[in-house]
Amino acid sequence: MKGALELFARKGYHSTKISDVVKSAGVSQGTFYWYFPSKEKLAIDLIEEGREKLRKVIEQGYRKHAGTVDDMIHSSARLLTDLFEFADENRYLMALLLIKGQGTDPPVQEAVSQTWIAFEEAFKVNVARAIELGMLPGSKDLNIRVNILVALFTGVLSKWLFGPMHDVDFQSPYTSSEMAEETARFEIRGLLGS
Secondary structure (H helix, E strand, C coil), X not given: CHHHHHHHHHHCXXXXXXXXXXXXXXXXXXXXXXXXXXXXXXXXXHHHHHHHHHHHHHHCCCCCCCCCHHHHHHHHHHHHHHHHHHXXXXXXXXXXXXXXXXXXXXXXXXXXXXXXXXHHHHHHHHXXXXXXXXXXXXXXXXXXXXXXXXXXXXXXXHHHHHCCXXXXXXXXXXXXXXXXXXXXXXXXXXXXXX
């Protein structure tokens, strides 16, 4: 699975053949079919497994009690640092989710879409909780706020991980914590309207 994920990230889903996957794993095609009925099923399993890991990273940042603006920035920076570190450690998964999952077969695209829906829902819980605790002003439309946040996070994450050329091997000059802290300040000040 690890080899397949790297191949999908580097070559793209359609350009990766089952023969490439088995060669990278050092197994026969028969062995592949013992575990997966198709390349599509393998990609979906990889995405679903990654979705659960990503969701767990976000859930660790769920707010339990109220705090100051500085506390919100610090908490958000910690959550985003965890997210950026997860993304860096799972670079091939993120390439599949952010770049290489585009233009795949409809069931694989659906798995990618469901991942981003789960990502957005997890952040929605965080924002709703901060509003409930009186840390953020209420909003007539929580969904639009969360849409903007997710676009911010995924955009920053994508550029930080892969650079302007969408290079899987790109290395940002900024650390995960530097990017997380700047993003958190921007996020919280924006949510507060200041």
